[in-house]
Amino acid sequence: MLYRETGQFKTAYAQDMAIFPIRQDRIGLGILLGIAFIGVPLLATFHIWPFGRDYLLWAILLPFLVLALAAIGTNILVGYCGQISLGSGAFMAIGAYSAYKLGTGVHIPLAWLGFAISIPPLPVLASILLGGLAAAGCGILFGIPSLRIKGLYLAVATLAAQFFFDWVFLRVPWFTNYAPSGSVNAPELNFFGAVVQTPVERYLLCLTFVTVIAFLAKNLVRGNLGRQWMAIRDMDIAAELIGIRPLYAKLTAFAVSSFIIGVAGALWAFVYLGSWEPLAFSIDRSLQLLFMVIIGGLGSIMGSFVGAAFILIVPIMLNLIPTELGVPLSTETITHLEFIIFGSLICYLLIKEPHGFARLISICKEKLRLWPFPY
Amino acid sequence: MRAPDTNEILLQIDGVALSFGGVRALRDVSFNIRKGEIRAIIGPNGAGKTSMLNVINGFYHPDHGAITFKGRTRTKMQPFEAARGGIARTFQNVALFKGMSALDNIMAGRTLKVRRGLLWQILRYGPALAEEVEHRHRVEEIIDFLEIEAIRKVPVARLPYGLQKRVELGRALAMEPDLLLLDEPMAGMNLEEKEDMSRFIIDVNNHYGTTIALIEHDMAVVMDLSHRVAVLDHGVKIADGTPDEVKKNQAVLDAYLGVAH
Numbered sequence: 073m074l075y076r077e078t079g080q081f082k083t084a085y086a087q088d089m090a091i092f093p094i095r096q097d098r099i100g101l102g103i104l105l106g107i108a109f110i111g112v113p114l115l116a117t118f119h120i121w122p123f124g125r126d127y128l129l130w131a132i133l134l135p136f137l138v139l140a141l142a143a144i145g146t147n148i149l150v151g152y153c154g155q156i157s158l159g160s161g162a163f164m165a166i167g168a169y170s171a172y173k174l175g176t177g178v179h180i181p182l183a184w185l186g187f188a189i190s191i192p193p194l195p196v197l198a199s200i201l202l203g204g205l206a207a208a209g210c211g212i213l214f215g216i217p218s219l220r221i222k223g224l225y226l227a228v229a230t231l232a233a234q235f236f237f238d239w240v241f242l243r244v245p246w247f248t249n250y251a252p253s254g255s256v257n258a259p260e261l262n263f264f265g266a267v268v269q270t271p272v273e274r275y276l277l278c279l280t281f282v283t284v285i286a287f288l289a290k291n292l293v294r295g296n297l298g299r300q301w302m303a304i305r306d307m308d309i310a311a312e313l314i315g316i317r318p319l320y321a322k323l324t325a326f327a328v329s330s331f332i333i334g335v336a337g338a339l340w341a342f343v344y345l346g347s348w349e350p351l352a353f354s355i356d357r358s359l360q361l362l363f364m365v366i367i368g369g370l371g372s373i374m375g376s377f378v379g380a381a382f383i384l385i386v387p388i389m390l391n392l393i394p395t396e397l398g399v400p401l402s403t404e405t406i407t408h409l410e411f412i413i414f415g416s417l418i419c420y421l422l423i424k425e426p427h428g429f430a431r432l433i434s435i436c437k438e439k440l441r442l443w444p445f446p447y
Numbered sequence: 448m449r450a451p452d453t454n455e456i457l458l459q460i461d462g463v464a465l466s467f468g469g470v471r472a473l474r475d476v477s478f479n480i481r482k483g484e485i486r487a488i489i490g491p492n493g494a495g496k497t498s499m500l501n502v503i504n505g506f507y508h509p510d511h512g513a514i515t516f517k518g519r520t521r522t523k524m525q526p527f528e529a530a531r532g533g534i535a536r537t538f539q540n541v542a543l544f545k546g547m548s549a550l551d552n553i554m555a556g557r558t559l560k561v562r563r564g565l566l567w568q569i570l571r572y573g574p575a576l577a578e579e580v581e582h583r584h585r586v587e588e589i590i591d592f593l594e595i596e597a598i599r600k601v602p603v604a605r606l607p608y609g610l611q612k613r614v615e616l617g618r619a620l621a622m623e624p625d626l627l628l629l630d631e632p633m634a635g636m637n638l639e640e641k642e643d644m645s646r647f648i649i650d651v652n653n654h655y656g657t658t659i660a661l662i663e664h665d666m667a668v669v670m671d672l673s674h675r676v677a678v679l680d681h682g683v684k685i686a687d688g689t690p691d692e693v694k695k696n697q698a699v700l701d702a703y704l705g706v707a708h
Contacts, residue, residue: 085583086576117460291571295579299547299555306544313504314622315559324565371546 075440091290108279116272118254129271136384137278138340143364143376144289145332150362151370152293153325154305155218158302159230160333160361162237163207165353167334168341169247172202175342176249196261200338207334208327210237215326234355241350255349258342274343281339285332290373292328301325302371331441333361367421378429386414455482456515457626457658458503464510465498465682472498473509474682480626485652485659487673487690489666491702494679496662497539500628503660504536505529517625531559535624539631539662541611543603549614550599553589556621557582589617592654593647609640616647620655627651629661633668639664646671670694678702 075096082088094137112133116123123129124404146160177193214233218226231392241247248256261277268277292298300321303311308318341348360383368379390410394401401409425432458480473496480486501507503514505524511519516532524532535556544552560582561571561630567575590599593613595630598606603614612632619627632648633641645668651657663669669676670690678686678693686693693699 085580085587089579091584288569290567292569295568295571295575296554296558296561296582297565297568299551300558302547302551303544303555303558306546307542309506309526309543310538310542311555312526312555313506313525313530313536314618316555328565397576 075437075443077441082347089294091287091294097391105283108283109276111247113272113276116275126271129275132384132388134271134275134278134344135340136380137275137282137359138336138344139384140377140380141278141282141285141339142293142333142336142361143368143380144286144373145329145336146303146361147336147365147368147370147376148289148293149325149329150333151365151372151375152298153322153329155299155322155325156223156227156362157230157329158227158355158358158362159214159233159237161353161355161357163211163233163330164238164243164337164340164357165350166207166210166330167200167203167337168348168353169203169241170206170334171199171338171342172256172258173247174199175250184232193259195264196259196342197263199259200335204331204335204337207337208331211326211330211333212323215323218322218326231355234358238350238354241353249395253349255347257347258345261342268343278339278343281335285335286373286377289328289332293373297321297324305371363418365420365428367418367428369428372428372430374433375428375430378433382429386417390414456480457482457517458502458660459515460499460503461513461515463499463509463514465495465502465507465509467612472682473502474680474698475512476679476682477512478677478684478687480658480660481675482585483652483656483658484674485648485661485672487669487676487677488662488679489659489664490520490679493681494702495682496679497630498682499679500536500630500660500662503529503626504534504628530622533622533625533630535619535622535626536628537612537615537619537630537632537644539617539634541608543615543618545604547603549595549603549606549610549617550586552603552614552622553586553617554582556618557586559622570627586617586621588705589620592620592650593617609636609643612636612640612644613647616644616651620651620657623655624657627657627659629659629663631662631664633663633665639666648672 077094080095082093086193087093092101112123112129116126118127119125124338142160142164145163146157149155149157172196174191178189178191180189182188200265210233214230215228221229242254245251250252261274263277268274293301300311300316301324303314303316304318304321304325311321312318341352345352364379366379366385367375367382368377387410390413391406394406421428456479459479460479462471463476464471478496488499490496498507502509504524505528505644508523513522516534519532544555547555561578563575563578571579590596593616595610595613595617598610598614603611606614613673616629616632629648633644636644648661649672653657661669662674663672673690675688676686676690676693677684678696678699680698685698685702686696688696
């Protein structure tokens, strides 16, 4: 009854093409953003339940936001443009290490030319965004094979990117500023004089990034470029015949996707981890992101958030429930149980709803709009 | 039907030959399409009709021969270049973008007319939004014209076949083409749907002045709709002329009905 469009007349195409054409959706989003931007920080600052300790903020909300951002990036490539990628982890790493190098100052000695390239340390915001751009550049490079190969073969090609960059960041000491342990520390998070330190500040920083990028990404996918990507995904031959250049469509998808993933990687390293090793961006991360978009919903920005939440929260729940029920399990049993339950849950979901949670939600919305008269 | 007054030639095919290994799909085919006419290409199965369309819009590159479109001769061309030149087409088996709504499918047809680039589209503000609305206006005109207002937000995969064909025609029209290639626009339709589609084809030709080349198996439709008919058989053009001429042609009768041995 509440979710009804009755009486909401649109008199201009711009209204019909708005990001949320239904009023209830706009109100819902407003409330959600209000809670996220004002409610959560307030509760967390005064340590009111459920933010008694920083656990919820640190261990759940912060990684959720950053991984949701990375999932949006992955979704643009895999879900919207239909190019399967197993290299998301690598692009996160590129974003993180490029931002690190730019944030700590780049020095390239070109001894044989008799001079060196030196860039002084850049401000954090600039280095994060430039880290994203560096990832976009590498994304374009590794997207070139997509012009020739499709599907699983492309997945293998992007897997090559994953292993190549894993190797580069592990073996080339220049990227880690010659740190003997291979582990590096993020520079101070100084945004125009305001230093981000506490969990609440970190949370707000990530939230801002995620909100802005999610809105811009949504703009992109519902505009002409988004339609070009989806056309390439659904039927590349017909797409070419209406004048879409596969080269341009695919490479822009790689670039935009890698940029977002790169920014997410930089945030993951700088804001969440603080200090990290190449292991933080291994193939596991790529697979995790791929699962997020498949479960959340291919070709849906909102699905990226739902998928990220599902992948992050279910293991934690599986950990907490036995403890709450008073069934003491050994850590090993828990880990194994987690794998079993998690795996079967994913299989079940994909059989029941192959288009992910996003489709499930949109079906619910469609039904709600007609409820209680489903015709 | 009355042929258009102009004799200006839009597309000239000269001695086109195409083979796949040992199969000679087209052998030395020549014909032309005049501006503003409805030109039918007919022939028995495997005659090379679809191959001919594929050659025209750059899908296949002919082994020999030349194609002159709007006064420019070329042999090798990519499909998106043909699209840019003003050639649109629909497919024998519907080739819509299944995951998108009917509206988005037709909007995708406007791609070549979009002027604002990536950064503007990210912002979707001011001129970029105005442009998007402008395209929406044009697309809504086509939606009105094809009488598919009710299904504009429905994902095309959920639509019945007849409507899918209509959306596909809409997508081609959104390109505002000079030459529209229709590959069996009425395949698998019932009589009513065929009548609707025929009406749309005639209207497109009349209202927008679009030149149309169509492949069709329904002879009644072909003879009623087209101004001129070219007949292919085993990759060879065996007849060319007005529907009446073609109907009386002995070679055509032989190709369709067979020859007594």
